[in-house]
Amino acid sequence: MNFLEWCQNSPLSAAVRHEAWTIPAIEILHLAGVVLVFGSVLVTNLRLLGWILASEPASALAADLARWTRLGLVLLVITGPLLFLAMPMKLFETSDFTVKLVLVAIAGTYYFAIYRKRILAAGGSGTLKRSAAISLGLWMAAIVAGLELGAFS
DSSP states (O other), X not given: OHHHHHHHHSHHHHHHHHSTTHHHHHHHHHHHHHHHHHHHHHHHHHHHTTXXXXXXXXXXXXXXXXXXXXXXXXXXXXXXXXXXXXXXXHHHHOHHHHHHHHHHHHHHHHIIIIIHHHHHHTOOHHHHHHHHHHHHHHHHHHHHHXXXXXXXX
16 A cells, blocks of 8 residues: 555656646557557457458568557556556556456466467467467457446546
8 A cells, every 4th residue: 555655646646647638648648559459469360360361471460560569568568557657546446457457467478478479480270260369358358357447447
């Protein structure tokens, strides 16, 4: 609780909350990060499932989209803590926040530890289809948790 109180009372937290436009601007950038990350993952997953771009090698597509994924991650890493600082006490008390963080951590870990390596190695198509379905499900669950958090916080 001391950490949360410190966050709530920090000058950066006050600055984020002070102006009427800061939180909406940060949320727009956060959503742009979500769109970039999920959009690139979605396109790659749909390719792996055989629903789009069948003639494009999945590993080449993933490599082409990697810079957009990284840009989205940078936006999320910057804006996420700023949004947290706007209302740390309230977010910490909301179970949706914990669920969202856990799902993002699981989806991100799966993406970097398993999924991306499999795509770049261009393993068996059955494994890649399963990985695509798992990845898509994890990211969608994290996004739904984030939307739930935004709607009811």
